[in-house]
Amino acid sequence: MFRPAGYYSDSEEDSDYSDYGYGEPKTRSRVNAQPAPKPVESNDDLLYQATTEGNLSEVRRIVEMDRYLLNGCLRHGWPVLLLACNEAQYEIVKFLLEEKRVDVNQQSGLKTALMAACESSRSSDQVLKVVELLLEFGAVINCKDSYGTTPLMSAITNGHTEVVKLMLDQASLEATDNEGLTPLFHAVNNNQPEIVQMLLKAGVITDNVNRRGFTPKQEAEFRAYSEVAALLPNEVDFFNVPREYLNYAFYQDISQGRKESEMPGYYQEIGLLLYGMYSEQHLEVFAKEGINLLQFLTLNDENLKRLGFILPFERKKILYGLLKFHRQPWNRNCLKKFGKDRSLDSYDLLELLSNHLKQLTVMQASLLYIGQMMSPAEIKDDFDQQLVICQNKINQFKQIVSSFNQELEHIDSVTVSSPVLHIDATRTKAERFFLWKQPFLCIIGAITTAKVVHCIFRKLYK
Known part of the structure; x- marks a missing residue:
């Protein structure tokens, strides 16, 4: 009989193998073998089990014994609040929020308790109770996890219809x-x-x-x-947004409206404001209705509804942006200025005046916005003194505009028929007047000289 290679015993009893080495090895008995110790469950495991089973008394006992577990992550990855929300354990969630004051917006890897609840595979009724409780304690709805998923998206994916209906008015x-x-x-x-x-x-x-x-x-x-x-x-x-809502292209965009007698619409500013409100995708809505800057800055909730903004969340974003805009104090640095030593041409003057006109439009919008938010009696009581100061400033401004207008009329009176393309701001009024009169005086002088010479020649050769 052949033996496996390297096997040197001739005793059949001592062999662990049958013929040709394909048999089962013989079992050897151990002397005084000790039983394996039973593993001791940690507080993490006990808390995880109690939470998934909905055992509130056990959860209470464990967190009282080890308060670190309230905010730390369990071995299974989530803090106890997120785990309880994912398991839709309403009583445990309520205990953690009310008694233990756990932060309702506690995160684990950008995932919040509200996200965990919306991802739950429990029944929609159980999930709805937990979500209502989280929202009552101030859970943030419009947040994203590492995959960009919002709580609303998770509720939709898992078919929690009532939860979707609950969050619809507040979610983006x-x-x-x-x-x-x-x-x-x-x-x-x-x-x-x-x-x-x-x-x-x-x-x-x-x-x-x-x-x-x-x-x-x-x-x-x-x-x-x-x-x-x-x-x-x-x-x-497909709707093409008009050019006037996208950029400035002609000088008329900053100096006049569609007609020469109309105020500029400053439509180009609306897109920039919407961008700051995270609502730039709605520019088309305002372009279709022909909304100008003054109308945009004085919008209210009813106006937005008429424009087709059905979602409360989208209206709130725009209204909150307008509120922040009007709360900013006006600063005179908003006015465009040129240095005293700079030479100005006609376009510079036009740009300067148009910038002032735009600031007046913004001020007018802010005053109209305040008027919408406050009753006339409150405006009179709170702004009576400020209105007097404002009226004085307006009178001073009228005087400046009047003097400026006189200066322009004077410039126009001393110019040739073609328009002036350059105005030297460094010269005084008398110097500018002399410069415009100088060619005329030279011509008169030349004619007079010619007359005198002609008379002298006639007397000499008469």
Whole structure:
């Protein structure tokens, strides 16, 4: 009988193998073998188990014993508040917020308790109670995790319809995740017709595209979600924003309106203001209605509703931006100035006057805005003295404008028929007058000299 290589024992009893080495090895008994010690559960594991099971008394006992666990991450990655929200354990969440004063906006890797609740796989009724409690304690709705996902997007993805309805008025419906997907795209991709209908009623934009170049309707058709596709509107005609809302191109843009007698609209400033309000995508709305700067700066909630801003969140962004704008104190540095030694041409003067006119437009808008926010009695009581000072300043300004107008008329009276392209600001009024009269005096002098010479010659050769 052959033995495996390297096996030197001739005893069959001592062999651990059967013929040709394919047998099962023999078991060897251990003498005085000790049983393996039972692993001791840590407070982290006990708290995790108690939270997932909804055992409030056990959670209370553990956090009283180890208060570090209130804010620290458990072994499983999340703090206890986020874990309780994800498990939709209402009583535990309430205990942590009310009694232990845990921060409702506590984060773990950019994920908040509200996000964890909206991602929950529990029933929508349980999740809704937890979300209502979080919002009551001041949870921030418009925040994003590392993937750019908002709580609203998570609620849509997991089909929590009532939670979506609860957050609809306060959440941004135009926010995009890292893939460029809005909440409407999330509803379409997860075949949620009821939520799609809710978003459409709220006035969500339907013509934006994702990174594949698809609109929400095209995405629904591509995925063969016929019910969702039927809810979405067909493609609308593309609107080209007029040039006057995009940039300044002609001097008339800063000096007059569509007619010479009208004030400038300063439409170009609206896009810049909307950009500061994170609402630049709505420039088209104001361009379609022909809103000028004065009208834009005096908008209120009712005006925005009439313009088609159905979403309260979008209206609040614009209204808050206008409030911040009007609260800024006016500074005279806003006025354009030129140095005394600089030579000015006619365009410089036009630019200077137009800048002053724009500042007057802004001041007028601020006064109208204050008038909308306050009753006439309050305005009189609070601004009576300021109005007197303002009236005096206006009278002084009128005098300056009058003197400036006289100066322009004088310049016009001493100029030739073609317009003046250059005005030397360094010369005095008398010097400028002499410069304009000098050519005329030279001509008169030449004619007089010629007459005198002619008379002398006639007397000499008579």
